[in-house]
Amino acid sequence: MIKTIGLNQHFGSxxxxxxxxxxxxxxxxxxxxxxxxxxxxxxxRLIAGLTVPTSGSILFAGEDLAKVGRKRLYELRLQVGxxxxxxALLNSLDVYENVSFPLHEHTDLDESVIRTMxxxxxxxxxxxxFENMMPSQLSGGMAKRVAFARALAMDPxxxxxDEPTSGLDPISAGVVSSLIHDTTAKTRMTSVxxxxxxxxxLDIADHVILLWQGQIxxxxxxxxxxxxxxxxxxxxxxxxxxxxxxxxxxxxxxIDDLMHKxxxxxxxx
Amino acid sequence: xxxxxxGYLGRSVIRGIEKIGDATMFGLxxxxxxxxxxxxxxxxxxxxYAIGVGSLIIIIITGAFTGMVLALQGYHMxxxxxxxxxxxxxxxxxxxxxxxxxxxxLMFVGRAGSSITAEIGIMRVTEQMDALEMMAVNPQARVxxxxxxxxxxxxxxxVAIFDVVGLxxxxxxxxxxxxxNGGVYxxxxxxxxxxxxxxxxxxxxxxxxxxxGVICTYMGLRATPxxxxxxxxxxxxxxxCSVMILIIDYxxxxxxx
Numbered sequence: 001m002i003k004t005i006g007l008n009q010h011f012g013s014x015x016x017x018x019x020x021x022x023x024x025x026x027x028x029x030x031x032x033x034x035x036x037x038x039x040x041x042x043x044x045r046l047i048a049g050l051t052v053p054t055s056g057s058i059l060f061a062g063e064d065l066a067k068v069g070r071k072r073l074y075e076l077r078l079q080v081g082x083x084x085x086x087x088a089l090l091n092s093l094d095v096y097e098n099v100s101f102p103l104h105e106h107t108d109l110d111e112s113v114i115r116t117m118x119x120x121x122x123x124x125x126x127x128x129x130f131e132n133m134m135p136s137q138l139s140g141g142m143a144k145r146v147a148f149a150r151a152l153a154m155d156p157x158x159x160x161x162d163e164p165t166s167g168l169d170p171i172s173a174g175v176v177s178s179l180i181h182d183t184t185a186k187t188r189m190t191s192v193x194x195x196x197x198x199x200x201x202l203d204i205a206d207h208v209i210l211l212w213q214g215q216i217x218x219x220x221x222x223x224x225x226x227x228x229x230x231x232x233x234x235x236x237x238x239x240x241x242x243x244x245x246x247x248x249x250x251x252x253x254x255i256d257d258l259m260h261k262x263x264x265x266x267x268x269x
Numbered sequence: 270x271x272x273x274x275x276g277y278l279g280r281s282v283i284r285g286i287e288k289i290g291d292a293t294m295f296g297l298x299x300x301x302x303x304x305x306x307x308x309x310x311x312x313x314x315x316x317x318y319a320i321g322v323g324s325l326i327i328i329i330i331t332g333a334f335t336g337m338v339l340a341l342q343g344y345h346m347x348x349x350x351x352x353x354x355x356x357x358x359x360x361x362x363x364x365x366x367x368x369x370x371x372x373x374x375l376m377f378v379g380r381a382g383s384s385i386t387a388e389i390g391i392m393r394v395t396e397q398m399d400a401l402e403m404m405a406v407n408p409q410a411r412v413x414x415x416x417x418x419x420x421x422x423x424x425x426x427x428v429a430i431f432d433v434v435g436l437x438x439x440x441x442x443x444x445x446x447x448x449x450n451g452g453v454y455x456x457x458x459x460x461x462x463x464x465x466x467x468x469x470x471x472x473x474x475x476x477x478x479x480x481x482g483v484i485c486t487y488m489g490l491r492a493t494p495x496x497x498x499x500x501x502x503x504x505x506x507x508x509x510c511s512v513m514i515l516i517i518d519y520x521x522x523x524x525x526x
Binding site (some may be wrong): 051074 | 341395397399400401402403404405407515
């Protein structure tokens with residue numbers, strides 16, 4: 001369904017995504033995990049076509065997103081939905097208008113048909129009856145679910161989720177995770193989830209990709225990730241503070257900063 | 270010391286030129302979407318309503334008090350040289366050629382321009398622009414172009430309203446309060462005001478509308494995606510627009526003299 005070949009995204013000297021080859025299978029829930037700054041959101045934006053890569057290819061249904069024109073990209077996007085980290089609901093529109101937005105934009109359906117479809121999508125995410133509420137009146141979990149309903153409005157083949165459970169209480173996070181899992185199973189759509197919520201990620205995934213410093217360090221089924229002998233994988237999934245993945249990201253030695261850099265209190269060795 | 274100052278000035282000039290170039294390219298690429306499909310006609314009208322109608326009250330108040338002050342001040346100056354009969358054209362020329370377009374534009378920047386920058390900045394911070402992009406709706410056409418066009422179309426109408434209100438207020442003060450002959454006031458005004466004066470004011474309002482639309486949308490789009498970044502961009506947009514309005518006013522005035 002989606003394939004990347006030699007994908008790179010550099011910001012100056014920082015390699016946010018470094019030579020990534022991945023294959024996302026149709027009908028799977030693929031979970032991309034990694035710590036903060038590991039490049040997972042950048043990778044998601046690349047495969048969603050929101051960012052042009054420094055180099056490499058992103059093949060969506062056989063077409064390279066980095067090379068297609070805007071018109072074709074928009075045609076392909078009709079098959080795609082996305083749930084953003086902060087929901088990204090259009091805050092001047094109410095829930096009904098948000099969910100019906102893609103239908104009003106891209107179809108000539110009668111308003112009664114659109115209303116029926118929106119009601120079905122809202123029922124699917126458990127928010128039927130909230131049509132007239134404004135985004136500012138919704139809790140974080142409700143806003144995520146409305147964003148999910150909006151992403152499903154056009155019955156997409158692929159839905160991208162950027163940190164779908166971040167900032168949610170455990171119950172709301174569980175609801176959102178099970179919605180992703182159940183909807184993917186029922187509709188046979190493909191889901192790509194970026195998260196650092198290890199437990200939720202491993203629970204809903206068919207395929208897991210673990211990133212560190214912009215590179216894939218492990219991938220496979222959740223069971224194989226759990227049993228991986230790579231110390232970086234074990235440190236990440238067990239949330240251990242000490243291990244090969246350092247807490248400090250400084251390039252220079254701490255003692256050098258204190259002893260030799262100008263502008264510091266001079267310390268005797 | 271001098272070397273670092275020169276370096277700082279040089280870098281600032283280069284950054285300024287880069288920004289002007291970037292804003293110009295942004296303006297041209299956005300305006301080139303005017304005829305692109307799907308046509309945003311309905312959204313132009315909606316933005317004109319939000320931007321134009323929302324600015325109406327402040328424009329009427331500013332126009333009324335500008336006309337009243339001009340009549341009051343003008344009368345006390347002209348009566349010293351016995352030419353109070355010229356009060357009408359003095360008020361009308363000042364309003365139509367200069368104060369109408371400039372003051373209306375400055376008020377428009379404060380009311381509508383700042384809200385455009387803040388709204389676009391917040392849409393960026395909250396990923397709403399990306400959400401539109403993912404829903405196959407071009408945010409440059411839907412969000413940015415519609416606001417620029419709404420500014421270009423709304424400001425001339427608001428300037429016309431400012432002019433009418435200002436002239437009427439000037440008439441009330443001059444004729445009803447200060448006792449200038451009404452026939453003379455109107456006759457001299459009609460006699461001294463030509464089409465070139467109306468064109469001058471109208472041309473300015475169109476350029477100001479375009480300037481405000483492009484600068485405010487550009488600053489919103491390029492705002493650092495933080496709360497402080499959006500606030501800073503809004504302030505900078507208002508300041509930049511205000512200064513540019515005065516500079517362009519001088520340039521256009523020199524062409525119409």
